[in-house]
Amino acid sequence: MTEVPSPQLRISDQNRESALSALGEHMSAGRIDIDEYGERSARITAAKTRGELGEIFADLPAPHPRYEDVPQAVAAPPEPAAAPAPRQPDNWSPPQRFLAAIVPLAFIAAIALIATGTLAWPIIFVPIGLTVFGKSMWGHDWNHDxxxxxRHERHLRDRERRRELRDSYRRELGR
Incomplete structure (x- = not known):
């Protein structure tokens, strides 16, 4: 059984970002104009509670801000979570796995050889070259999950949306 959280419950920055995103969708749909968007976004930025955010969206249909970070009350206590499984690289080929393992070892070996005086400092270019080779073979994000x-793609989309909103606001001011 769940209960509705109080409107006095304080909100997080994530809730404010969700509200700004929802407000941007309302502006894109033509429900509010750029001036009203500016006024409401300022109120969202200053909001401290769910009730204040609710007032801003009272006359608008969905979407509304999401409050996913607030745990809901439940009748039964949650079961303890199992330990997360160790992360495995996604779909790496054997050469990628080999290079990912050998690059840190090559750096350690190069530093040790330089420190002992066995080889001169240019040996450091071997692990750097391996890194460059891996990046050229498998692209920029071969080592990211x-x-x-x-997250990076969502960040780029959000940044582009903010730029479009900023530019449309500037165009409106210029008229």
């Missing part, structure tokens, strides 16, 4: 790529 899928979730990192999704």
């Amino acid at each position: 899928v979730e990192h790529r999704r």
Whole structure:
């Protein structure tokens, strides 16, 4: 059984970002104009509670801000979570796995050889060359997990949306 959280419950920055995103969708749909967007976004930035955010969206249909970070009350206590499984690289080929293992070892070996005086400092270019080779073979994100790529792509989309909103606001001011 869940209960509805109080409107006096304080909100997080994530809630404010969700509200700004929802407000941008309302502006894109033509429900509010650029001036009203500016006024409401200022109120969202200053909001401290759910009730204040609710007032801003009272006359608008969905989407509304999401409050996913607030745990809901439940009748039964949650079961303890199992330890997360160790992360495995996604779909790496054997050469990628080999290079990912050998590059740190090559750096350690090069530093040790330089420190002992066995070889001169240019040996450091061997592990650097391996790194450059890996990047050229498998692209920029061959060593990032899928979730990192999704966050990065979402960040780029959000940044582009903010730029479009900023530019449309500037155009409106110029008229």
